[in-house]
Amino acid sequence: xxxxxxxxxxxxxxxxxxxxxxxxxxxxxxxxxxxxxxxxxxxxxxxxxxxxxxxxxxxxxxxxxxxxxxxxxxxxxxxxxxxxxxxxxxxxxxxxxxxxxxxxxxxxxxxxxxxxxxxxxxxxxxxxxxxxxxxxxxxxxxxxxxxxxxxxxxx
Numbered sequence: 001x002x003x004x005x006x007x008x009x010x011x012x013x014x015x016x017x018x019x020x021x022x023x024x025x026x027x028x029x030x031x032x033x034x035x036x037x038x039x040x041x042x043x044x045x046x047x048x049x050x051x052x053x054x055x056x057x058x059x060x061x062x063x064x065x066x067x068x069x070x071x072x073x074x075x076x077x078x079x080x081x082x083x084x085x086x087x088x089x090x091x092x093x094x095x096x097x098x099x100x101x102x103x104x105x106x107x108x109x110x111x112x113x114x115x116x117x118x119x120x121x122x123x124x125x126x127x128x129x130x131x132x133x134x135x136x137x138x139x140x141x142x143x144x145x146x147x148x149x150x151x152x153x154x155x
Contacts, residue, residue: 025090025091026087026088026089026090026091027087027088027089027090027091027092027094027138028085028086028087028088028092028138029085029086029088029092029137029138029139029140030083030084030085030086030138030139030140031051031071031083031084031085031086031100031140031142032081032082032083032084032139032140032141032142033051033076033081033082033141033142033143033144033145034076034080034081034082034143034144034145035049035076035077035078035079035080035081035144035145035146036078036079036144036146037144037146037147038078038146038149041106042106044108044109045106045107045108045109045119046077046078046106046107046109047077047078047104047105047106047107048075048076048077048104048105048107049075049076049102049103049104049105049145049146050073050074050075050076050102050103050105051073051074051075051082051100051101051102051142051145052073052100052101052102052103052123053067053068053071053072053073054066054067054068054101055067055071055073055098055099055100055101056098056099056101057070057088057096057097057098057099058096058097058099059090059094059095059096060094060095060134064099065089067086067088070086070087070088070089071084071085071086071087072084075103075105078146092136092138093136094136095134095135095136096134096135096136097127097128097129097133097134097135098127098128098140099125099126099127100125100126100127100128100142101123101124101125102123102124102125102126102145102148103121103122103123104121104122104123104148104149105120105121106119106120106121107119122149124148124149126142126145126148128140128142
């Protein structure tokens with residue numbers, strides 16, 4: 001009689017597990033942004049903004065986790081936009097906060113340049129939705145990334 005009850009308990013537990021969303025189910029998100037508002041670079045150079053793979057994500061009550069293995073990162077020149085997908089751990093019903101590492105590089109261009117020649121580089125953190133906010137959205141719109149960098153005006 002006891003084994004029969006144990007079987008019913010096991011069957012009930014299995015039923016609950018089958019109906020619940022898997023704990024380790026991933027979540028596909030779309031990350032987008034643009035690089036529009038920026039001063040023109042010096043003659044012979046161009047600016048490039050990158051959203052780096054070393055960006056991070058966390059869920060409530062969790063710690064920051066590198067997104068390095070979740071997406072490829074991206075970079076754009078002035079006037080360009082990007083949209084990239086990322087596959088995050090855990091289900092989409094988890095509130096998340098993102099911390100994107102954004103870089104601004106000054107590249108030498110012209111016929112003498114043998115590929116990208118970075119002459120100057122700076123970076124900043126961009127929190128989404130904010131430093132204290134949370135989101136369950138799978139569409140992460142970062143806006144114009146140039147707002148993160150204070151480049152002196154030309155004279």
